[in-house]
Amino acid sequence: MMSKQCELSKEEKIKFICSLLQQAPPGEFRNVFEDLRILVRDDHLMRYEAAQVCANHTRNNFTAVNIKGENALVTRYNDLGGNRFFDPQIKLSFRFDHLSKRADKILLYCGVRTDNSELWRETLNIILESYMKKHFLSGDCRVYRKTLRSNPFFVVCIEGHQYNDVWNSLWKSVWTIAFTPPTSQVVGKIDLQIHYFKKANLHWTASKDVKDCIYLISRVQFAMEFEKLVEAEENKLQTGLVESLQILSDDIWRALRRQLPVTRTVISWDKLLTS
Template identity: 40%
Template sequence: MALSVLSRKEKERVIRRLLIQAPPGEFVNAFDDLCLLIRDEKLMHHQGECAGHQHCQKYSVPLYIDGNPVLLSHHNVMGNYRFFDYQSKLSFRFDLLQNQLKDIQSHGIIRNETECLRTVVLCALKLYVSDHYPAGNCNVLRKSIKNKEFLIACIEDHNYETCQFWNGLWKSKW
C-alpha cells in the first residue's frame, strides 16, 4: 500500500514504528531515508522526536555531560520526553537527530544512604567497565518503587561500523 493512501494517523504510526526499529547507531540514517520517501518535513521531525526518545531508551544511547557518560534508558525517564542524570543532577530533553541536549534544568537530589551507596557502586562499576569493555559506558541509577529505593546498574558498549555493514551493541542491567 502506498503511503499517500494512508491517513495522517496511519502515516505517523508507520513512520514511528520504522524509526524505532532502526538498528543501533543508524537512527539518523533511517530518518534521512524516510524523509526522502515521506516528503513532509513537519510530520517527520515530530515523529523523529517521538521515535528518537524511544530509540534512546531501547538501545541505552550514551552521551556525555561535563565529560561524564550518561546512558539514556527507560530507567532515567522523567516523562514528557525528559531524561534525568544523577551525576550532573540535570534533567533534559535529548534530540537524537541533532545529537543535542535541550531544555536543561537543574534538580536537587536528596543526599541519603541510597545516594551515597549509588556513588560508591558507580565508582566500582566504572573500574570494572574500564577493565572489561573497550569503549564501555556505565551508569548507576536510583529508582523508587512503592517507597522502596533500588539501584540499577547499566553497562553499554558498542562498535558501529556502518560503512563495513555491521554494528555491535552490548547492554546489560542489574
Template identity: 40%
Template sequence: MAKNVPSISRERKINILSSILAQAPPGEFSEVVNDMRALLNDDELICENIEQITAKYNLEQFTPVEIMEHKEKVLITEYGNLGNGYFVDPMQKISFKFDHLNKNVSDIQPCALDISVESWRRAIECALINYMKKYYPDGNCTVYGQAYGNHCQVITACIESHKYQRHEFWNGSWKSEWKLMLCPPNAEVMGTIKVQAHYFEEGNINLTNNVQVKQNLALKNESEGAAEFVKVIENADTEFQVGLMENYQKLDCLLKGLRRQLPFTHTTIDWNKIINAKIVREIDLAQALRESKPERLNFH
C-alpha cells in the same frame, strides 16, 4: 488496464515509520530515516512524528551524552527521564534538557537525589566504573537509585558500548540493564544483556542476541555488596560472550538448514566461505565491544 492500487492511510504510514525506525541498526538511524523519506514520500508526516520516534529510539539505545566535558558520559534512559525532555545525571547530581534530534544538552541545573539510597547507589557506581575501565574501555554506564517504602531499595545500572565501523561495513552495540533489589535481609539481582550488529558488505546481515539473568545475593554492607553485584555482571558478561563465539561456529549448520543447498544456478553454495568471511573475522563483535583478558578468554 492497470489495477487501482489502494493508497496507504496516514495512520498506517506512521505505524510503518515507527516500526522500521525502531529496528534501525546501531549507528544507522539517520540513514534509515533518509530511506523512509524516499519510500513514504511524505516529509510532512515524517517531520511531525520524527521527534517522538527519535526520543523512543534514544531511550532504548541508552544513548551516551557528554555534559560539560565531564570524563564520564551519562546515558539517556527511561530511569533518568524526568519528563518534558529533562533527564538526570546521578553522578554529577544535575538535571538537563536533552534535544533528541540534535543531541544537544541545555538548561543544566543542580538536582537532589534520594538520600536514603545514595550510599548504595554510589558504592555500586564506583565498583561498576572500575569494571568498565577493565572490560569496556569505550563504554559508558549510569547508575540510578530509588527507594520503595521504608525498607526496599532498587539500584539500576545501565551499560552501553558501541563500535561504528562504516568503512569496514559493520556497526554494533552491547547494552545491558541490571537491577539490585534490596529488601533486607534479602537481595536479588536481575539483568538483561543485548547485543546488536549489522554487517553490510556484499550483503545485509543483522544479528540480535540477548539473555536474562537472575540471582540471589546475601545482603552485606555497601562496599561488599557492590563488589558482589559487579561480580554477577562480570560472570554473566563472560558467559554471554563465550556463548556468542560458540554460536558463530554453529552458524554454518543453521544456514544450511534455512536455505536449500543448490540455488537456481545449480551451483553448490560454499557456506564455510561465507561464514568465515568478514562477518566472523572482522566483526568479532563481542570482543570489540567488551575487551576480554587473554588469560581468561582467547578466541584467536
C-alpha cells in the same frame, strides 16, 4: 512516479514510518529517518508523528551523551519528562534532542538525596565504571536509585557500542537490585545487537535473562560481588555466542548448494574480471 490511486493515506504513512523506525539498528536511527524523509516527502509528518518512536529508540538503547566533559546516559530510568533527563553521578539535568542526539539547557540537579542508600549507589557506580574500562572499548554505565512503596532499589544500566562504516553493534544490560539487607535479589537482562552491512545485510540479536542473590554486608563488598556477578554472566553469554556462531557457520557452509572455497573469504570479482 506513484499515482494518486497508489498513494498511502496519512494513517498508513504513520504506520509504515513507525514500523521501519522501530526496526532501525543501534547507531543507524538517523540514517533510516533521513531515508524515510526523502521517500515520504513530508517533514512535518516525520518530525511530529515519529517523535515518540525516536524517543523510545533513544531510551531503550541507553544512548550515551557528553555533559560538560562527563558521560551520561539517556534511559527511561532517568527521564524527568519534557525531554529532560538527570544524571545522579554528576548531579546535573539536561534537555536532550532525540534526533540530533544533542544535549543543552544543562542545570544543577537537586533531586538526589544524600543518605545511606545514596552512598551505596555511588560506591556501586564507581566499581562498575572500573569494570567498564576493563571490558569495553567504548561504553558507559549508570546506577539509578528508585523507590517502590517506600522501598528503595537500584537499576543498573550498562551499554557498550561500536559504530563504524562496516558494522554497528550494541551490548547492553539492565539490572534491578532490591535493597533489602542482609540479602538482595538481582534480576537482569543482557541484550546484544549486531548489524553487518558491508557487501551483505546481516542483523543478529541475542539475549540472556539472569536471576541471582547477593549479600548486603558492606558497600564495597556489595559492589564487588555485583561486579563479579555481571562479569560472570556476561562472560557466559559471550563464550556461548562464540561457540554457537562457529557451529552455525559450519552448518551454513555445508548447506550451501554450491560450496564456497575452503578459505571462506570474500571473492574479489572485480580483480578477476580485470585480470
